[in-house]
Amino acid sequence: MVGARVVLKRGGRDEAEKPFWISFADLMTALMVLFLVVMGVALLAVTKNVTEKEKREEQHRKDIELILDRFVKAAKRYDGIKVDRDRHVIDFGDRARFAFGKSNLTTEQEVVLRQFVPEILTVANDELGKRVLKRVVVEGYTDKTGSYLSNLNLSLQRSQRVLCSMFAASGLSLLSGEQKESVRSLFLVGGYSFNAAKDTDEESRRVEMRLEFLGVGEQRPEAPEQSGNFGECALK
Structure with a gap:
């Protein structure tokens, strides 16, 4: 019994590390999906703004x-x-x-x-x-x-x-x-x-x-407050 060998399984280390790498891969996938969603929303917003501008023009x-x-x-x-x-x-x-x-x-x-x-x-x-x-x-x-x-x-x-x-x-x-x-x-x-x-x-x-x-979105300037006093034509 004294001479019995204790066999250690090397696979235990791999199994311990495996959940970490799976979680990292899932995180990257989630980030990629989030990036695609953000880009899609941004492109949609830009397209909408361009469309509205074209409609106004x-x-x-x-x-x-x-x-x-x-x-x-x-x-x-x-x-x-x-x-x-x-x-x-x-x-x-x-x-x-x-x-x-x-x-x-x-x-x-x-x-x-x-x-x-x-x-x-x-x-x-x-x-x-x-x-x-x-x-x-x-x-x-x-x-x-x-x-x-x-x-x-x-x-x-x-x-x-x-x-x-x-x-x-x-x-x-x-x-x-x-x-x-x-x-x-x-x-x-x-x-x-x-x-x-x-x-x-x-x-x-x-x-x-x-x-x-006027240009698109431009407003006519307000006329200054004036009343009468048109004067006479300087041309003769």
């Missing part, structure tokens, strides 16, 4: 087309006034044409402008207009005769002349005080010399109103 494009439809409809009530949908421009054609080297408008031309501007204000100040339209830029143009700087000054005066007709205190089809306040907050004067000249000099001596639209 598409609705914004539709709103712009809709407000252009309204301007086109208003322009059809006045001979010679057209809306260029591609350029977002209201073209007055012969109804606001200038003589060579002059910035003066005839009485009839001023009346036409004062009759049409309320149409612009009506569209601009409804729910859709406030959501889409940023401002209206009055752009004067000249023909190619003369120097660049002299024509730049002339084109600016022609733009200013249109605004002066809006704030006239005498004459036909005068704007109300409320309408003048809207013009002051919504309209902007711009001069463009002989850039974008037309085929003929007569057609080039014109004035246009360019419609600027």
Whole structure:
């Protein structure tokens, strides 16, 4: 009995270690599954955000087309006034044409402008207009005769002349005080010399109103608090 050998099983060590390696493998599998779930949720969220952004952009494009439809409809009530949908421009054609080297408008031309501007204000100040339209830029143009700087000054005066007709205190089809306040907050004067000249000099001596639209999610700036005090036109 003394010489009996005690046999130790070496497999006991392997069996003791085996549960650890199984648990580690399960942990890695669980982490991988968790990673895949997190990535799937993230990709879903990104896709959803992109889809919503695309929907907002598409609705914004539709709103712009809709407000252009309204301007086109208003322009059809006045001979010679057209809306260029591609350029977002209201073209007055012969109804606001200038003589060579002059910035003066005839009485009839001023009346036409004062009759049409309320149409612009009506569209601009409804729910859709406030959501889409940023401002209206009055752009004067000249023909190619003369120097660049002299024509730049002339084109600016022609733009200013249109605004002066809006704030006239005498004459036909005068704007109300409320309408003048809207013009002051919504309209902007711009001069463009002989850039974008037309085929003929007569057609080039014109004035246009360019419609600027808000971006997606952008809001029209609040007009500063002003009341009356429109002053008199500096142009003679």
